[in-house]
Amino acid sequence: MTITSTPDDVALKARHRAIWALGDYPAVASEIIADLGEQLVDAVGIADGQRVLDVAAELLDVGRRLADAAGLTLTWETADAEALPYDDRSFDATISCVGVMFAPHHQVAADELVRVTRSGGTTGLLSWTPEGFIGQMFATMKPYAPPPPPGAQPPPLWGHVDHVRTLLGDDVDDLTARQQNLRVTHFASGAEFRDYFKANYGPTIAVYRSLADDPERTAALDAELAALGDRFDLGGGAMDWEYLLVTARRR
Numbered sequence: 495m496t497i498t499s500t501p502d503d504v505a506l507k508a509r510h511r512a513i514w515a516l517g518d519y520p521a522v523a524s525e526i527i528a529d530l531g532e533q534l535v536d537a538v539g540i541a542d543g544q545r546v547l548d549v550a551a552e553l554l555d556v557g558r559r560l561a562d563a564a565g566l567t568l569t570w571e572t573a574d575a576e577a578l579p580y581d582d583r584s585f586d587a588t589i590s591c592v593g594v595m596f597a598p599h600h601q602v603a604a605d606e607l608v609r610v611t612r613s614g615g616t617t618g619l620l621s622w623t624p625e626g627f628i629g630q631m632f633a634t635m636k637p638y639a640p641p642p643p644p645g646a647q648p649p650p651l652w653g654h655v656d657h658v659r660t661l662l663g664d665d666v667d668d669l670t671a672r673q674q675n676l677r678v679t680h681f682a683s684g685a686e687f688r689d690y691f692k693a694n695y696g697p698t699i700a701v702y703r704s705l706a707d708d709p710e711r712t713a714a715l716d717a718e719l720a721a722l723g724d725r726f727d728l729g730g731g732a733m734d735w736e737y738l739l740v741t742a743r744r745r
Contacts, residue, residue, distance in 0.1 A: 502643035506598055507574065516696040520556045526680055527592070530620055530737065533674070534591050537741050538618035544586040547610060549575050549603075550593025576602040583612040583744075592628075592737070595621040595653075598646035604661035611744040617666065619740045623653030623673060626736025627726050632697070634722050638715050639701045653738045666742035675734035682731045684723025688716065 540546055551557060554570050561568045573579050575590075575597045588611045597603035611617050622628035629650035651657045655671040662669065681687040691698040698719075705712045726733045 500643070500645075503598060503645075506643050506646060510596065513696040513700045515553065516699040517694040519553060519694065519696055520560075521694050522691075523552070526678060527676060527735075530676060531591050533739065534589055534618050534620045537739055538587050538589055538616050540587055540589075545584070547578075547580070547585045547588045548593075549578070549588065549590040549607065550596065551591075576606060578606045578610055580610045582609055583615075584610045585615060586612060587616045587618065589618040591620045592622060594619065595649045595651075598642070600647045600651065600657070600661055604658075604663075608662060608665045608744060613744055615744045617662065617740075617742050617744065619652065619658060619738075621652035621658075621738050621740075622650055623736045623738050624648075624650035626653065626675075627678075627722075627733060628735055629653060630722060630726075631691075631719070634718050635698065635701045635715065638705060638711060640704055653736075655738060655740065658738070658740050662740075662742050665745055667745055669740065669742040671738060671740045673736060673738055675736050678733045678735055679731055681723060681733070684720040684725070684727065687723035687733075688719040691719070 552560070554572060557568075558570055561570075571579070575594050576599055588607045590607070594603050594607065607617050607619075622632075624630075624633070632648075632650060658671065659669060681690065692702055693699075701715070702712065705715065723733070728734065
């Protein structure tokens with residue numbers, strides 16, 4: 495499947511780039527969800543000597559600095575997840591950890607992931623579920639956010655196994671999926687979660703900026719996000735954030 499980008503699509507992708515550059519997403523990645531990457535790598539079975547593509551891995555400048563500090567040699571490229579600049583069957587593994595799920599056209603992005611995976615190679619995806627905490631956070635923010643352009647699909651759909659199975663289609667075998675929880679103990683209250691995400695998480699910051707001239711709606715969103723955090727509180731400031739982990743072998 496191919497798709498011709500419309501002006502609305504181009505604008506949306508530019509907006510996405512700007513949104514994820516807001517705040518301090520690397521802090522979220524390192525302080526809150528760092529364990530997810532390790533879970534995905536283990537599930538895919540990535541080993542020395544493999545050629546691996548990580549789609550939507552990290553903000554490029556930050557990623558380069560972190561890789562250099564760790565003594566790693568990685569190739570970082572700016573590209574469109576819906577039009578990857580690589581030959582067919584180029585990689586031993588293609589992965590994305592809560593990244594490709596934010597591409598607007600799910601089928602096109604999935605087709606690209608599978609296309610660049612070699613025969614017998616593995617595609618691994620880790621995505622927030624719609625029913626889990628982050629999926630519910632996006633559902634809470636949706637009424638306050640500007641509407642996406644026609645054709646853009648909700649990111650948390652990648653957290654439904656039937657949706658992912660349909661996206662990957664007949665080009666893969668041995669698809670396995672499991673729902674798991676990330677235990678988060680960073681926030682003492684729903685209000686503390688809300689304030690952290692207002693300061694650090696690009697999509698949350700963007701929604702609040704769109705409400706800058708509407709103090710009533712800002713206050714309403716403040717209350718709803720704090721209530722969401724409290725609703726998921728297991729006691730003692732612990733929360734479980736549900737995600738779906740999928741692996742599949744390229745035919």
